Amino acid sequence: MTATTMSMAKALNAGLRRAMDDDSKVVLMGEDIGRLGGVFRITDGLQKDFGDERVIDTPLAESGILGTAVGLALRGYRPVVEIQFDGFVYPAYDQIVSQVAKYRYRSGGRVGMPIVIRIPFGGGIGAVEHHSESPEAQFAHTPGLKVVACSNPRDTYWMIQQAVASPDPVVFLEPKRLYHSTKAEIDVEATPTPLFSSQVVRPGTSATVLAYGPAVSVAMGAAEAGLADGLDLEVIDLRTLSPLDMGPVHESVRKTGRAVVVHEAHRNLGMGAEIAARISEECFYSLEAPVLRVGGYDTPYPPSRVEEAWLPDLDRVLDAVDRSLAW
Amino acid sequence: MTATTMSMAKALNAGLRRAMDDDSKVVLMGEDIGRLGGVFRITDGLQKDFGDERVIDTPLAESGILGTAVGLALRGYRPVVEIQFDGFVYPAYDQIVSQVAKYRYRSGGRVGMPIVIRIPFGGGIGAVEHHSESPEAQFAHTPGLKVVACSNPRDTYWMIQQAVASPDPVVFLEPKRLYHSTKAEIDVEATPTPLFSSQVVRPGTSATVLAYGPAVSVAMGAAEAGLADGLDLEVIDLRTLSPLDMGPVHESVRKTGRAVVVHEAHRNLGMGAEIAARISEECFYSLEAPVLRVGGYDTPYPPSRVEEAWLPDLDRVLDAVDRSLAW
Amino acid sequence: MADLVDPPLVQLLTPEGERVEHPDYRFDGDDQTIAALYRDLVLTRRVDTEATALQRHGELGIWASLLGQEAAQIGSGRALAPQDFAFPTYREHGVAWCRDVDPMALLRLFRGTDQGTWDPDEHNFGLYTIVIGAQTLHATGYAMGIQRDGAVGTGEAGRDAAVVAYFGDGATSQGDVNEAFVYAAVMNAPVVFFCQNNQWAISEPTTRQTRVPLYQRAAGFGFPGVRVDGNDVLAVHAVTTEALQRAREGSGPSLIEAFTYRMGAHTTTDDPTRYRHSDEVERWKLRDPLERVRAYLRRVNAVDEAFFTDIEAEAEELGVRLRAEVRALPDPDPTTLFGNVFTEQTPELAAEQEEFRSWSASLETEVAR
Amino acid sequence: MADLVDPPLVQLLTPEGERVEHPDYRFDGDDQTIAALYRDLVLTRRVDTEATALQRHGELGIWASLLGQEAAQIGSGRALAPQDFAFPTYREHGVAWCRDVDPMALLRLFRGTDQGTWDPDEHNFGLYTIVIGAQTLHATGYAMGIQRDGAVGTGEAGRDAAVVAYFGDGATSQGDVNEAFVYAAVMNAPVVFFCQNNQWAISEPTTRQTRVPLYQRAAGFGFPGVRVDGNDVLAVHAVTTEALQRAREGSGPSLIEAFTYRMGAHTTTDDPTRYRHSDEVERWKLRDPLERVRAYLRRVNAVDEAFFTDIEAEAEELGVRLRAEVRALPDPDPTTLFGNVFTEQTPELAAEQEEFRSWSASLETEVAR
Ligand SMILES: Cc1ncc(C[n+]2csc(CCOP(=O)(O)OP(=O)(O)O)c2C)c(N)n1
Ligand SMILES: Cc1ncc(C[n+]2csc(CCOP(=O)(O)OP(=O)(O)O)c2C)c(N)n1
Ligand SMILES: [Mg+2]
């Protein structure tokens, strides 16, 4: 085993480096990703090592980034695009939903779009407006896009490589507040879990807590804290948001009879809505209580001095679990 | 009673005319809405009567339309924007979700955005790509936007006026395939139903069918056809998608014990997901079956020669009702 | 708005069919080449009129006619080298013709049986793009790919490649088109921006998009722009050849404004009498892109009369074939709806397909009963 | 890329503090006006350095420094008439100063207690806009509103109004900014596009956004562009005054490129040593926007030494006040989260607020136990 200890930021960097070594058609594109190495330093050193033809500091225009990525893909390249912050993906929204997502379908399968759209997402970093959004539901609602979210360094190292290798476009969501928070040992010779699969990250019996991205640590924190109250929570890291991998979820809910979904995105029409609808349909007779949802409130993302009250935390998760158990 | 018979297109035209008469700050903006009267003729004759300062043929740039509408609103105007087809709203997505939707919140309530964004939506007109999309879930997921959909000429006449009078931004969805299909008598002196309310449009007992926009006629057709099989379906026209008016929905489901949601938008993360999640939570013990969803499939909108197979129709609605009853 | 119309326009063949000199541009082909271009013009027009007729008979859902723009499209399309790549809007039927895309592929799209199924790589011709302006960025990105392949400025024959991005006068207002200008300039990408200014964006005249001639937009982004008589196939060919060569050599992007006219409706669903005068259309008829080439060929006796009758016969034959093939087109099998969303069908989509299949089967059983 | 730096630049006050003539522009104020501008420059810089210090002490979440851009902002801000309206980015602290927005309003925003709570209508100053370029369209739309109000070209003093849209060199690549150019030109809207080319968009030099000087962009859209020494408050004032007057008269939009330099980091989270050389910064220090005004005032004896010490004292006092007030700022009450999404709270939001309130209460009870 060749293990290295890495933060999530480092895991992304190492994963991207390996993907670029493996395939000379992989190019990185984005604002400030070259000389600076990105505002989060995810691409640190890559322009130096791979040159500015493969690590491209683009003009400040996101529709331009995605639109030229489509053209590069048509020429046989595999662009990996960095959107600087979640809130700046919207100028590129049209190219993503009308071009990237549809190309394979409309071309009768002839033309693929092997593009990865990396988006640092979510809040909790004390930022100003537009730097803490969670846009995943909008992409997951769009057929033709795959959407994944990583939650820990080890997964991240593999997931980014799997996403780059994917022949389909992948919206790759990175919980920015975890970039530098924890480290993990990564065996770079291990066999990774398949990209589009969910995983039980903590087995338990009292209720099922479903989370992805930054919410996984919140869910795990809740599970820890719940022990004191005699709760034994099962936590599932969804990892893939489109397609959803409902197998492990349904299995778990059939066992526990209760489910709580946690995410930072607004609750209304967030991923929790879809997951609740599917669980209700598939596990109708197993449910002891309705699927409950803990999400960001249905307001715009608030000023940072009050964001902790807005973001789901372990108390809100445990409160939902309690309500579920009391149903 | 001063009744006139109008198609939905005519009702929109008459409603806009009345709104412009009532308030000189109302301006219309969009591509081809002036001289041509819009590709669907919704604004026919309005430029002639109100002048080109109030009915503006804009350059061909949707972000520009919305962005300048924000500026006009800041100057005290009430822009009513026409997006030519649903699929062309995406270039304006950033201005809508990051500017229009957030202005009131970020300004601490000081600055409102009384903008109406009219979007002819949905399929079934035999069009080419990008002309048959149903983007409502994405807007409903965005706090700060209100989203409504009309389904018949009478409602439309009032809803458009109420939307223009609203101090908050309203995404106004018009089922384009119904523009010219049916006519209704409209009493222009009546007192309209409040804008943000859902309505039971057909009382029944066997199951509740929820629909909006073009799907309402499908649901009504299903209810008619169901009579032959001894089904007495209750149909609710949701009318408002954000905020949702769940009162009448919950009441109905508590009575029937079964619900089916119908819309053209992709099922995955469509409005049906949210509605199913809410009904499951509020009516947990009343439900005899899970809330079922009939939606567009989770593929890009298909070529028109096969769109009828893709779109929800009365058979698919009845099939879902049957499955619900057999649960 | 005199300056929208008046600035000098590169012209090599007058509406009367006389060849004229231009200080910067010359057409590099002989009369046989011109005769071949004439054939392209006639056949392209025939595809177009046939399609319009088919739409009227309910065989197509809609059709976007290129009537009047044949010279702009054939002149530029024939300037492309095999290794060059073209990105069309929804109206480039003449360019498709030059790229050997069977007109049936276009007709299937407008009939609604598919959304564009030629292989872009086989024809070096992108899929039709309806969202205005989006393809100009694709073209620029593709050109960036050419640069990364080392296929610019080598001087090796047949290796250096360029891209042409088609768009309309209305499209120049879109953010995407201007971003494409930015990217192409900064990257020095081998792309030719080819704007067919047909004077109208549906019902809006060019004055709703700009107050100066469109070719001037380029200078502000740092590359050359030129306005050419878009109804003069020789001038368009010459100007495009030069711009493509520039691009292939590594001298970067340029903008061509082909000044032309949309003789017909925007599409078959449009009614242009609501917004423009017929005398404008009449005036442009005098500048018909086909007439002047015919007049020239006749004047210099480059071809005999059989040439013209042969082409007419060929056009007739083409029309007959298209009519027959369109009428015979089957509707797609609904179960194909669920394929090609991704490389491999996801379990979710497989389930939807199965749901659809069993439900359709149940319907049939019911009907059969 | 010599031409990115070299083209003639309007200058009226040299870095050495000598006034020079320009054929087209002259500063229309007397020495007392210049002294007043100097005061603005000093106090604005003080707000900025104070904010940077407060951020370092953890009192602000982030700060975007205007260091080096004071002349561009004060020169243009003081050219505005009361009825004019300005749309800022996130860095226009000097313009905010000219529009009488209390610096505390800016500090609250960067501290994270709100998202901008001055009343735009009271100050004729829009909210800070972070999404690059979005505000240029708002400015254009606002200018269209001025046209509809009949407040252009009347000649009535104090009635005719104009708008100024601020943005950076990086922003010129955004579709929105170019669409704003299109709209403004076609509508002939009374808007001045004011680009502070501070040479950097975070880590990217201007050459990543354009290969020709930015002021040239305007001509391609059909309106004039001019490059001014952005570190020369007199020149900026003169050029902006002229452009605003043009706009108010009904002569339409124009573009000003204020050639300046971001002396500090992009924001307090940025580390510019990673991407630029300190000698570049050193060179620009010689063109400091404050120094040259001070040198001029001293040279012509426009003011006595007390003038300078008074301003220093005023700046010190301002600094003390801001420090104290920022430190005293309470965090917002979390229940305010649920207000102001709409004009009236929806039942849904009222329910979320109630849920939040009762849940918070239960937490407190638990803690109390
Ligand atoms: C983003 C977008 N907005 C609106 C439309 C609707 N639309 C289709 S064609 C057209 C006019 C295009 O004009 P122009 O670019 O001049 O091209 P032409 O049709 O004249 O060839 C419009 C507005 C669209 N297809 N895409
Ligand atoms: C649409 C969008 N994309 C990216 C960003 C992130 N970002 C913030 S400032 C900035 C650079 C802006 O450069 P410039 O326009 O030159 O203004 P300056 O900061 O130099 O004043 C970037 C990329 C953003 N705020 N908005
Ligand atoms: Mg046109």
Ligand SMILES: [Mg+2]
């Ligand atoms: Mg800058």
